[in-house]
Amino acid sequence: MKKETKKAKKATVKKDVKKYKPQSWEEVFSSEQMPPLPTELPKLIEITISQTPELLKGTVAQVAPVPFSIYPRALQFVYTDNRVRELRMNCLLVAQEGGGKECITLPVKRILADIKADDKRNRQRLKEFNEKYNRTRSDDEKPQRPSDLDIRWLYPDITRPRLGQAMEDAQGAFLFLKLNELEDWDKVEGQRGKSNSFSIMKLIDDEDNDFGQDRVGAQSVNADGCLRLNWLADTTEPKLKKYFRYIHGEGPISRITLGGIPTVEIGAPIPVFGNYDKAYDDALHPYIENLKKATGTITCKQAQKMASKLKAEIDEFNSKSQDRILDTLSHRALVAAFRRACLIYAANGMVWEPEIEYYCRWSMQTDLYLKYKLFADDIAEATASVKESKPGPQSLLDKVVVDDNGQFDFDEVVRVYTESGKKPDEKKVKNILSQWKGRGYILQMTDDSYKKAK
Numbered sequence: 186m187k188k189e190t191k192k193a194k195k196a197t198v199k200k201d202v203k204k205y206k207p208q209s210w211e212e213v214f215s216s217e218q219m220p221p222l223p224t225e226l227p228k229l230i231e232i233t234i235s236q237t238p239e240l241l242k243g244t245v246a247q248v249a250p251v252p253f254s255i256y257p258r259a260l261q262f263v264y265t266d267n268r269v270r271e272l273r274m275n276c277l278l279v280a281q282e283g284g285g286k287e288c289i290t291l292p293v294k295r296i297l298a299d300i301k302a303d304d305k306r307n308r309q310r311l312k313e314f315n316e317k318y319n320r321t322r323s324d325d326e327k328p329q330r331p332s333d334l335d336i337r338w339l340y341p342d343i344t345r346p347r348l349g350q351a352m353e354d355a356q357g358a359f360l361f362l363k364l365n366e367l368e369d370w371d372k373v374e375g376q377r378g379k380s381n382s383f384s385i386m387k388l389i390d391d392e393d394n395d396f397g398q399d400r401v402g403a404q405s406v407n408a409d410g411c412l413r414l415n416w417l418a419d420t421t422e423p424k425l426k427k428y429f430r431y432i433h434g435e436g437p438i439s440r441i442t443l444g445g446i447p448t449v450e451i452g453a454p455i456p457v458f459g460n461y462d463k464a465y466d467d468a469l470h471p472y473i474e475n476l477k478k479a480t481g482t483i484t485c486k487q488a489q490k491m492a493s494k495l496k497a498e499i500d501e502f503n504s505k506s507q508d509r510i511l512d513t514l515s516h517r518a519l520v521a522a523f524r525r526a527c528l529i530y531a532a533n534g535m536v537w538e539p540e541i542e543y544y545c546r547w548s549m550q551t552d553l554y555l556k557y558k559l560f561a562d563d564i565a566e567a568t569a570s571v572k573e574s575k576p577g578p579q580s581l582l583d584k585v586v587v588d589d590n591g592q593f594d595f596d597e598v599v600r601v602y603t604e605s606g607k608k609p610d611e612k613k614v615k616n617i618l619s620q621w622k623g624r625g626y627i628l629q630m631t632d633d634s635y636k637k638a639k
Contacts (some may be wrong), residue, residue: 196489205543208501213550214557219445220550222246223543227529229253232468233292236459236588240447241288245442247548248276248289250359250525252296253532255337255367255416256476258358262527263484265492270532272359272528273390273412277367279555281445286419288446291461291537293363296469300361302338307334332609337361339414347532348373349397352412364418367428384438389414390517419446424561433560433567439517443555472532479531487537488526495519495546499553510564514556522549581605581617582626582637592636 194356205225212218223245226234234242234247254272261269294301311334321327334356338361343351351360364370371377374385388394389412397409420428429438449456460463499515523546529541584601587593598618603609618635621627628636 187554188521203288205617207543207546208471208550210550212381212499213554214502218242219447220547221539223547225540226544227538227540229469229472229529229532232465235294235468236461236465237288237292238456238458239363240367240456241348243551244278244288244444244446245292246436247442247551248278249292250274250528251295251415251417252293252529254524255297255359255361256298256473257479258356259481259530260449261482261530262488262523263482264386264520264523265489265496269392269482270404270524270527271392272415272524272531273392273413274415274524274528275390275440275442275519276417276444277425277441278417278444278446279425280419280421281448282421286446288456288458289417289419291458295461295466296305297338297361297475298466301586302638304336304338307336308402310334311336334569338363341365341372343373348412348414352396352410355413357411357413359413359415361416361419362416364416366418367418368422370418375405381431383432385412386413387436387440425559426563428439429560431583433563438560438564440558442518442521442552443559444551445555476528476532479535483527483531483535485527485530485537488523488530490586491542491545492519494542495522495549510559510561510568511553514553518549518552518556519553522546585637587637590636592634594633594635598635621632 205221205223208220226246230249232248234245237245249276254274257272261271264270278289280286295568313332314330317328317329333354335356335358336351337355337358339348339351341364343360348360362373370383370386371381373383374383376382383542385396388396394411395409396412396584432438435525496515496519499511499519502513503515525548526541526545529544530537580600581598584605585593585597595614595618599609599611599614602617607613618627622629622635628638630636
């Protein structure tokens with residue numbers, strides 16, 4: 186009996202030693218490498234990256250929640266501030282150089298296979314409707330557009346009216362956009378360069394946003410509602426910095442979740458992928474079905490507790506650094522981590538795994554590590570270049586210095602007037618003195634001597 190007890194204790198100790206220990210924020214920001222992927226992951230993430238080469242598993246893991254988030258409809262979670270958060274997500278993959286981005290293509294296609302199949306049928310139905318409508322001459326005989334043409338996987342060259350129509354057709358579900366290059370976002374916004382304010386990119390991260398347009402024609406799209414659009418894109422570091430060069434001090438950067446694409450060393454073997462086959466699809470199927478059924482307003486206490494814990498950790502780290510940029514970036518990064526936790530929780534059939542916290546901490550650390558590395562200096566420079574206005578206009582009379590007798594002369598008023606940023610002008614100073622005397626602010630003692638009225 187005693188021997189069995191000792192064996193049990195040894196086994197327990199051995200297990201505790203192997204338990205995953207997350208990186209601290211100090212370790213993350215003092216490293217020259219991105220945070221390593223946790224050795225213990227939620228089952229959904231494990232399955233998703235199971236056929237990905239070891240080098241690229243972190244890349245796919247950061248992307249994975251975005252395509253899964255397209256399945257739920259009218260699903261939201263209560264955040265720590267008691268406001269509700271929908272599963273609004275995005276991920277922008279960043280590489281030092283081109284290459285490596287294809288590692289997400291197959292997992293995303295397999296995850297969204299059901300959405301893609303429905304879209305194909307609905308695009309065919311839309312084509313048939315348009316052809317029939319155009320063939321029919323009489324307005325009285327023209328067919329009505331089907332109300333269930335729900336097409337979710339969109340393409341970048343989409344017009345604003347078509348985006349509004351897709352929003353209406355989706356009836357509260359999320360639309361999905363995969364950009365081949367980050368610059369394709371110009372097509373979505375309809376703007377480029379300095380004129381691109383990224384209004385849609387900022388809008389879709391906000392709960393209860395208002396999106397739409399009014400048109401006059403009978404067949405014109407009239408849409409009004411909340412735009413739900415989750416997206417993926419990739420780019421290189423130089424292109425990323427160039428693309429956002431005009432808005433470093435504004436909102437888009439904090440609203441994006443960044444992920445990294447590792448650089449393959451010169452002469453390294455080609456990464457070998459596994460099989461994205463029926464077995465892979467079958468393993469994901471139960472999670473996708475759970476997401477299809479998930480709806481309503483959910484309170485996940487474990488996700489709330491996790492968010493509070495992560496906030497306490499980043500606040501403790503930032504209390505030492507007193508870094509305003511990191512503090513600002515961390516707010517939305519924390520919300521993004523919370524949303525990811527809730528997504529996995531819903532995919533599990535509203536069941537929590539301890540590994541969710543490991544994964545979400547890593548995801549948030551990766552996001553903030555890359556944002557700080559790529560944008561901290563640019564944000565600081567943009568913030569410093571903003572010229573602050575004065576608190577408000579100040580009384581020149583209050584600035585006038587009086588002598589021991591409580592009096593001042595003409596030259597003193599000229600000094601105050603000039604130091605306020607105005608050019609010396611004796612005529613204007615005389616006019617000011619005349620106004621002050623007329624309004625009873627000052628008393629004239631001699632030709633060149635004045636006194637403030639009490």
